[in-house]
Amino acid sequence: MSLVETDDIEGGESISLHQRILSDIRDRILSGAWAPGHRIPFEHELTAQYNCSRMTVNKALSQLAKAGLIERRRRSGSFVRQPQSQAAVLELHDIRIEVEALGLPYRYERLERLKRRSSAEDRTLLGLNASGPVLALEGLHFAGERPFALEQRLINLSAVAEADEEEFLDIAPGPWLIGRVPWSEAEHRIRAMAADETIADALDIDASAPCLVVERRTWSAEHPVTHVRFIYPAESHTLVARFTPSQG
Amino acid sequence: MSLVETDDIEGGESISLHQRILSDIRDRILSGAWAPGHRIPFEHELTAQYNCSRMTVNKALSQLAKAGLIERRRRSGSFVRQPQSQAAVLELHDIRIEVEALGLPYRYERLERLKRRSSAEDRTLLGLNASGPVLALEGLHFAGERPFALEQRLINLSAVAEADEEEFLDIAPGPWLIGRVPWSEAEHRIRAMAADETIADALDIDASAPCLVVERRTWSAEHPVTHVRFIYPAESHTLVARFTPSQG
DNA sequence: ACGGCGATTATGTATATACATATTGGAACG
DNA sequence: CGTTCCAATATGTATATACATAATCGCCGT
The missing domain is CATH 3.40.1410.10 (Chorismate lyase-like)
Incomplete structure (x- = not known):
């Protein structure tokens, strides 16, 4: 059932679990698979999917919320935000x-x-x-x-x-x-x-x-x-x- | 977007502890009190100072590190980074x-x-x-x-x-x-x-x-x-x- | 029907604990 | 004298748990 379970052998990269959860979700949002307004799984569902504790899931979701990709609502869940984010990182040249x-x-x-x-x-x-x-x-x-x-x-x-x-x-x-x-x-x-x-x-x-x-x-x-x-x-x-x- | 949010609502009420630790440290860095290269207190010292658990301190320091204000080195501690950070948030106009x-x-x-x-x-x-x-x-x-x-x-x-x-x-x-x-x-x-x-x-x-x-x-x-x-x-x-x- | 109120639920924050990992300083050894 | 290796240490990640808070659902009484 678990989407995960298997270690990525290929890249050899050993990224942390919360980082992996984060990028999984981010990819689904950015690819459009989860459209704005879509409710992403509850923490306890992700907990089951990734077979980890709620703190780990929470860390990933909190970061996504801080980054503005999702919005979290108590009692309702977490939702993909409108892609309103019109801010950008500008490199200043020396x-x-x-x-x-x-x-x-x-x-x-x-x-x-x-x-x-x-x-x-x-x-x-x-x-x-x-x-x-x-x-x-x-x-x-x-x-x-x-x-x-x-x-x-x-x-x-x-x-x-x-x-x-x-x-x-x-x-x-x-x-x-x-x-x-x-x-x-x-x-x-x-x-x-x-x-x-x-x-x-x-x-x-x-x-x-x-x-x-x-x-x-x-x-x-x-x-x-x-x-x-x-x-x-x-x-x-x-x-x-x-x-x-x-x-x- | 800076992860070091400055969402300080001037009412000043009810900010979380890790948020307060974060902004305390950030202020000392930005004011110059802690110059680049300065070693900021170890997690266990901050733990004692704020009378909280290491996880709470860790959360604050991790965010500062992600924001690029400090650099964390295992076994050595956390240090204020050079203000080399030449990145900026640009508002894109509609x-x-x-x-x-x-x-x-x-x-x-x-x-x-x-x-x-x-x-x-x-x-x-x-x-x-x-x-x-x-x-x-x-x-x-x-x-x-x-x-x-x-x-x-x-x-x-x-x-x-x-x-x-x-x-x-x-x-x-x-x-x-x-x-x-x-x-x-x-x-x-x-x-x-x-x-x-x-x-x-x-x-x-x-x-x-x-x-x-x-x-x-x-x-x-x-x-x-x-x-x-x-x-x-x-x-x-x-x-x-x-x-x-x-x-x- | 309707409005209020409590139970339920998901998130927010924090604790104590555990083990992994990288790095450093120093002791042991050739 | 130098090299190796180990123990100490600070951070990195994760667990289980607890309680707080906000929002919603649905029951209940009028």
């Missing part, structure tokens, strides 16, 4: 890695470094209420001899005081910050823009050529840390995001 | 919702509908190996009287046969598919582009004006389902992605 993946030598070059009391615009960008010291950086990421991206960054020195001791002459502030400040939240804005003269000049492209602009704000435990704007020439860059609707 | 959020009336209009055997290009876009029937759709999303986005879509009819019975005259294929096909994986490509004449014409903008292009491929249980390309005039659109660090 520009160095991206450039080196192209087989080109990477280099960062600082254009400007300015410490100042935050202007109104700075505070808007960072999401700050109070005034305080900020570090404004501008730099170029190169792929070989060609400019690859222009970076305009603000760092909130009240949150990252150590940044004041760093010159950022040839190390990019992004990796530097990532290695030092744990971030708890971030926000991206992605848009297209025509290059103005300054940008065209820095990136060595035609004025009004299309550019991809990626802006990121980052917080660490409620405190704004940094705002950065990356500007890429349209030809040089495609953002790629690959994802699954939920956890596996 | 264009209708987006337009209506602007206070403008939304409308979808089909420009073209073509059923054909997949061309080589179709197969590349969809990620198909074998030939088969596809549905090629082109349509315009309107915000009020102005074109808001141009949509070019391929649907793999071998995966979604029902689509052949739908005209898609004034209902957009996106929401139609989401309500019908559970997707298991997707891939986005985002880039900037200058409008060519066809696009400029459809969107009623100047030729060579910058546009944001979002391409999405979707799979359901290993089968390619659809490829869609959204083209937005640069002024009309900013993609926003807000997220917390999760899975590595």
